Amino acid sequence: MNQDFQTEFMALAIGLAKQGLGKTKPNPSVGAVVIKNGMVLGKGVHMKAGQEHAEVLALNEAGPDAKGATLYVTLEPCAHHGKTPPCVDLIISSGIKRVVVASLDPNTQVNGKGLDVLRKNGIEVVEGVLQLQAEELNTGFFSRMTKNLPYIRSKIASSIDGRTSLANGDSKWITSEAARNDVQQWRARSCAILTGVGTINQDNPLLNVRNLAENDQPFRVIADTNLSIDLKSQILKQKNIMLAYSNDPNSKAKHLESKGVRLVNIASKDNKVDLLLLMKRLATFEFNEVLVESGPTLNGQLLELGLIDELVIYQAPIIMGGNANPLFHNPIFESMEHRITLKQKDIRQFGDDLRLIMQVNKS
DSSP states (O other), rough: OOHHHHHHHHHHHHHHHGGGTSSSTTTTEEEEEEEEEEEEEEEEEESSSSSSHHHHHHHHHHGGGGOOOEEEEEEEOSSSOOSSOHHHHHHHHOOOOEEEEEOOOEEETTHHHHHHHHHHHHHEOOOOTTTTHHHHHHHHHHHHHHHHHEEEEEEEEEEEEEEEEEEETTOSSOOOOHHHHHHHHHHHHOSEEEEEEEHHHHHHOOOOTTTTTTTOOOOEEETTTOOOOOOOGGGGGGGEEEEEEOTTTTOOOOHHHTTOEEEEEOEEEEEEEHHHHHHHHHTTTTTTTEOOOHHHHHHHHHHEEEEEEEEEEEEEEOOOOOOOEEESSOOOOOGGGGGOOOEEEEEEETTTTTEEEEOOOOO
């Protein structure tokens, strides 16, 4: 088939997959379309873990007409029994003659096995069509499967002179309402929102997603080495709250657990919660994407450890002065050779503010 047509139909499948962003966790977001003689016979989007996969929905919509057609799917179809039957079984029985996939599934239970089954059953398979675009949708899933770490994205509101709060901690508001509204999408697609106890005790935030049911909220994970959180914090009145701690000198653990807070004990390093161990633990909870919303101390520690994958910086056209707090307290460099470089992914405007998305280059 003409490569342009392949790209066009896979782009359609990717567009469908975007509808599932933030709804399928811990599963990836997947879209599929069934095409025959240039016509769309069926569409499918995986919308929730445990529910039917995109391929199944697209094939069911196509019905008997799927025989001899081509299936476009953004991620390799599964060949194992999970919460749903293997997708390859239905693909084979439907009479599909050709399957075009954007990327292999990094899950070791799949990773090429699904395509092998299809080929052994006489189905033509094409790989790698719009692969990068498809994988970008599921950066967290790919990170967890290949690195045993979630994809860590740090959201920061900053002035034009790179300041995130005044010396007294005041930061309301640096950015416009339009920028703050955009933050909601990053929260909604994340499995967890990470912050430090300093931010909780200083700002008393909720860190929730508006218009989302309590049980569907991402986990709010608070790094609190010594359980020094103010027990009157409004965040503790919500569900899906997790405290990562090392010590409990004031015996707060039982009281916090009685409030429904999930406590996770993490060994300390340099008298602080070991952040690498914390991230590895979050991966075991099947957290794909973690959004960091914190101050310059925690952000700096994560950056210094090489844990931040992406920065989302909302930059407001204001100047906050030389004694205001910076984006990061760490790392501290004495040579430009050690600087951290970034790859610019996207810049766009929200109200009067700029949103810059940058990938952290890792050596």
